[in-house]
Amino acid sequence: MTRVMSWGEWFAHDGTALAELVRKGEVTAEELASQAAEAIVAVNPKISGVVELFDDAVADATVNGAAPDGPFAGLPFLLKDLGPTLAGRLQEQGSLFFKGHRSTSDSFLVTKMKAAGLNIIGRTTTPEFGCCSSAENPALYVTRNPWNTEYTSCGSSAGSSVMVGAGVLPIAHGTDGGGSIRIPAGCCGAIGLKSSRGTFSIAPYGSDFTSVVSTQGCISRTVRDTAAFVDACRGGAPGEFMPYCRPDLPFTEMIARDPAPLKIAVSHEWGPYAATPHIAAELARVAAFFESLGHHVEWVVPKVDLERAYAAQTTCYITNFAQTVNNLLRSKGVSEPPPDLIEPMNIRIWEQGKDASYTERADMQAVFNETARAFGAFYEEWDILLTPTTARETPRIGTTEYLTLSDNPSALDWFGNLWGFFAYTPLSNLCGTPGMSLPLAVHENGLPLGMQIHTRQGNDGLLVQLAAQVERAIAGKWTLGALPEVHVTKLG
Template identity: 65%
Template sequence: MTLAMSWDEWTAHDGTALAARVRAGELTPSELAAQAAAGIALTNGPTSAVVEVFDDVVADPLKDGMHPDGVFAGLPYLMKDLGPTLKGRLQEMGSQLMQGNRASADSFLTGKLRQAGLNIIGRTTTPEFGVCSSVENDLFVTRNPWNLDYTTCGSSAGSAAMVAAGVVPIAHATDGGGSIRIPAGVNGAIGLKCSRGVFSIAPGLSDLSGLVSTQGAISRSVRDMASFVDHCRGGAPGEFMPYWSAPEPYADLIQRDPGRLRIALVHQWGDFAATPHIAGELERVGRFLQGLGHEVAWAQPVVDIRAAFEAQTFCYISNFAQTIESMLRTLGLDRPPADKVEPINIKIWEAGRDASYAQRFAMQAAFNSTARGFGSFFEDWDILLSPVTALPTPRVGTTEYLTTSDNPSVHDWFENLWRNFAYTPIANLCGIPGISLPLAWNEHGLPLGMHAQTRQAGDGLLLQLAAQIERAIGGRWNDGRRPGVHVTAGQG
């Protein structure tokens, strides 16, 4: 098959640039879709990141209702196999239990994606129900394109791998505690978790009932992320809360540098701390930001991190237990079958299905005090910068982080998770934005994201800072390096 361009030319374009060429009549959505499908064929063998390619949509980009006049003009897009549904398509959530589950309608956000001109050409991998930090089960083992011995982390595992491997410039992701930012961070991509009230999770939940989980994307360029937010944000009819809009489009805002920012660095976080190497990388990036004219110092919010993580753990257990319970009811089952649901997810269901309102109220009180503490901190500081993880990327087969773990205690299992993924969950608890930027390297020579957070509704400031950094480094994220498994490397 003859492709529209070489792989070097393909990866030199971000989504915005490809869309501009479509609008200029130089390329067609069909040519873009064929190129992306060829990229999946080149890289999916070693990475195991894509569940399914929609061949009919590759052949006819208009088949499922993509709006070709949208800002992305038919750009190929991959959807994580969790969250928004696609009418008539399978959504199996990384789960044996949900094999063959087919959606009857598009979710609200799916409609926004299509209106934005994103051509959804396939599904990417996620762990079972998106719960754990890596895709490693009987269905898929998704591997890091930088080094196949290591995981992509998760839960937006396949999307991060496909963006890193140069297959698509941007892909769908979800984030309930870091599931956008962590895989972006360990795969050398950009991952933004927006504030509450940006992306709708209708019709099934709202940002108030879902509380910690949100939608988003992983990208290679800041301007693609800015346009994605601009054109896919907004609430559906009947939301429990107003969905806010920014004073100006982020695509315009990021053209200007932010003013001099007060940036606080942190890597000791309650009982959790980064390795000396990762702490050193944070310090190095802090000096770089100082060189851009920002004020940089060590500081952190005055909050009870231990209480915050206990509340966050309870939130996950009670939320996921009800998610599993609703699936069981749909399937006419009394309990999760042990041959089709992973052990930790069964323990989550057992621990959380009868959670009381009194427990939920105590959780909400801890959420409130934590959010107030962060709010007070951001009266004095503009940005809180940490690594995206405290420990280096786990190797494939590190079962302590997996829902296939034999850990007898679900609370100990979560505690173990927090020791590595310590810096991202609080943003979900508080409803504040966080972005992971590929600026550093861990001990194994793999990408390490730097994680910037700011006050509620400060999403534009994070993108503005990210764009300033991107200009300062000449667009050369990851020092201009590419992973070994990459479309430009053929079979890698």
């Protein structure tokens, strides 16, 4: 393996900066991939974030089709082992049941990634089918938080978050169906944007019309890398059910200037859920910081029937994941989930959701509509909503109540417990609105704590613009300038 710079220099360069080195001819894309691979080999035994490293893509940055003239110029990149498919590569979805499954074609988003010049060099860990707060099944892998390996990374974009958090790569792929980009990014000290519905395509296997709540995106260390990823990879495939609109200006241009003074509402008491006292205090500190940037900040709870919204979200998840399992069973000609190959809670979700009626889904959609309209009215008055990313402290490894290894007999109760932890992320999936987790705070135990900014549907550019203002104000020192215990700068 070839190392072209020190680990301190590696971490000091984000993806945009590394791509610029390639364009200038100072390094090659293969040299960057080799150094990234060295970092993966060094840290993966400690945090288990990468399922597979593609040695051929490390040796040749074009082997997976990355365009050398794309904006990322062959930058090494990791793909979550769930969602978009890469032709000829395994995609096992964190499941023993799907072990050995090889994709036969590229999904539309992967073609966009390739055109952007992203060299996909491996795939990252995820809980089974993405239905869990942590990639933590000892039969497969246990993904650990680089800040303290006794704690989880959360999920479901677990592996991507720990690899970015550990400085291995500046940017990696994630998916978000209820917080799965924002939550692990917040837990691992990274930036996570869940984009508006209608930003990234999930063609050809599904659409925003069929998926309802899930979207794609990235986890990064800098706002400009996130902006560049969205600019390059957004857009719909032919035949999409809804329009895929572009902003008037690329995000990479928008972030060069601060937003005008904004009206920012702050809250953490959402229906039956509220943050712990320490998280609430960190929220107040961050709110005061936003006020110091010249924004009007006020504590306001959105006028939304939150209990009905969470109940509808639960219906959505049980019925969606039940059909995910159903479709996988059909693909293998199996009528029931094998208990030795599919995790217990995913089996219970299948049992409790597979026969849901159209009436149940119609009732769910009616509440989705009410909730989206209520938040829409809220964003007519407020530019930004500021909340924590999570309401509770990051769990230790082995906290089974949040895992699909749980023995909880009720999927309804299991999801209700999840919402108590992830109270502030799922409703933006319900509404199709954007949310962005920024590593601005810490838990009492010193682990990172994300703070989340939300806004109206389609206004993602304002989030990245505000995030860029914050990044400049703190001189790029996210997580209060601290580094995790497992980090590339601590390698020999």
